Amino acid sequence: MPKERKLGPKGTPFFATPTTFEKAYPDIEEIEITVESMDKKITTKEPEVSYHWRLAGRELSDLPAYVSCGNPLCNEGGFGIQKIVDSVYPERLTEGEGAITCRGHEHMGRWQQRACLRGASYKIRAQYKSSQTST
Numbered sequence: 001m002p003k004e005r006k007l008g009p010k011g012t013p014f015f016a017t018p019t020t021f022e023k024a025y026p027d028i029e030e031i032e033i034t035v036e037s038m039d040k041k042i043t044t045k046e047p048e049v050s051y052h053w054r055l056a057g058r059e060l061s062d063l064p065a066y067v068s069c070g071n072p073l074c075n076e077g078g079f080g081i082q083k084i085v086d087s088v089y090p091e092r093l094t095e096g097e098g099a100i101t102c103r104g105h106e107h108m109g110r111w112q113q114r115a116c117l118r119g120a121s122y123k124i125r126a127q128y129k130s131s132q133t134s135t
């Protein structure tokens with residue numbers, strides 16, 4: 001019998017449980033995130049949607065868990081901002097960048113659907129409360 005592997009369901013919103021950004025990331029003092037979506041199918045140079053936040057202190061709770069991928073056909077999609085924060089937070093990195101993909105899907109017909117192909121590149125800069133006091 002193969003061991004049952006428990007993997008969390010993909011695309012579950014991190015903030016679905018009643019929590020706040022401050023509780024999820026208590027060490028973050030200030031954060032700056034840039035997200036620019038790109039359509040992989042068309043490979044245009046221009047980002048279809050772009051987001052930029054620079055938040056500190058109480059403003060951090062304004063950060064959305066998900067933002068729209070910009071695909072009008074997309075269902076239940078979006079780019080997970082939490083993923084971006086998680087890319088730097090565990091190791092308290094002050095900068096990071098990478099790529100994320102949309103978690104949504106497109107309806108192709110009555111019974112068919114396919115994954116949304118939108119992807120986005122991101123950059124993040126973070127300042128941590130603990131890093132200010134430690135030397």
Ligand SMILES: [Zn+2]
Binds near residue numbers: 069075077104118
């Ligand atoms: Zn999408």
